[in-house]
Amino acid sequence: MTKEIADEVPNLAESKLTALVVDDNFVNQTMHHKLLDRLGIRNDVVCNGQEAVDVHCSGRNYDLILMDMEMPILNGIQATKRLREMGIESKIAGVTTRANEGDKKEFMEAGLNDFQEKPLTISKLLSILHRLDFYVQT
Amino acid sequence: MLGLGVDRLQADINRLLTSLFHQGVLDEQFLQLQQLQDDTSPTFVYDVINIYFDESEKLLRSLRLLLMDREFSDYKKIGLHLNQLVGSSSSIGARRVRNVCVAFRSASELNNRPGCLRGLEVVEHEYHYLKNMMHELFQLEQQRLLAAGVRYPM
Numbered sequence: 001m002t003k004e005i006a007d008e009v010p011n012l013a014e015s016k017l018t019a020l021v022v023d024d025n026f027v028n029q030t031m032h033h034k035l036l037d038r039l040g041i042r043n044d045v046v047c048n049g050q051e052a053v054d055v056h057c058s059g060r061n062y063d064l065i066l067m068d069m070e071m072p073i074l075n076g077i078q079a080t081k082r083l084r085e086m087g088i089e090s091k092i093a094g095v096t097t098r099a100n101e102g103d104k105k106e107f108m109e110a111g112l113n114d115f116q117e118k119p120l121t122i123s124k125l126l127s128i129l130h131r132l133d134f135y136v137q138t
Numbered sequence: 139m140l141g142l143g144v145d146r147l148q149a150d151i152n153r154l155l156t157s158l159f160h161q162g163v164l165d166e167q168f169l170q171l172q173q174l175q176d177d178t179s180p181t182f183v184y185d186v187i188n189i190y191f192d193e194s195e196k197l198l199r200s201l202r203l204l205l206m207d208r209e210f211s212d213y214k215k216i217g218l219h220l221n222q223l224v225g226s227s228s229s230i231g232a233r234r235v236r237n238v239c240v241a242f243r244s245a246s247e248l249n250n251r252p253g254c255l256r257g258l259e260v261v262e263h264e265y266h267y268l269k270n271m272m273h274e275l276f277q278l279e280q281q282r283l284l285a286a287g288v289r290y291p292m
Binding site for chain 1: 167170171173174176178179182185186189190193218221222224225226228229230231
């Protein structure tokens, strides 16, 4: 089964895309990091919105940010607003297990480019990449 | 003849997984987790499940301490812990644990302490069942790998 999936999953390493995983949950951090790795996307992981802001203040930049909504210190909504205020133009995809329509609207209005419900899968991640014009589905 | 051991163990693994899916203990997200295991991370499933166990047990201990406190009133903290459990259980495909955490969370949102205590017992029960099943699965997998490493006599 693993080989079949390997044959179907595109390798985007040539595109040299970079991503930042922002999530306070260690299981999700590990899964999302691996999902991106599998697609050939180099990625870093931070534990909350404040760390996401700090890493950008240090000069790092990413093509894609996978932003969890509920995190301590600085949540996804606050972090997204802060990054946009800083002029960060990376594509930001909000990811969360729990979002009523009001929360989703608030998250989108903070500056997201896309939104996806967890748990993330390879196909959900490819949908994000496709919608954000990083990947053309064939 | 030695290959039969591998085949039998693989059949046992398949039977156990089928049973866990049939019981609703696991869902298709567990398959996603398995699909991420590859040559660069050959123990990925085992590693992630162990992270899940470590984190979940910390959260469950904290939940129990909070609820056992006679002066307890911090339902928001209960909710935050449960959000973590719901999230990580969803990510590994632990459907029953996820669902009972959602029910527990509903009780916490109503500031229902007896409901929360019941919820915690149910979550602990489901979690321990899942953990036992995962240990059985890993033991079978380990035995299968060992059996597969045995060479046929020339």
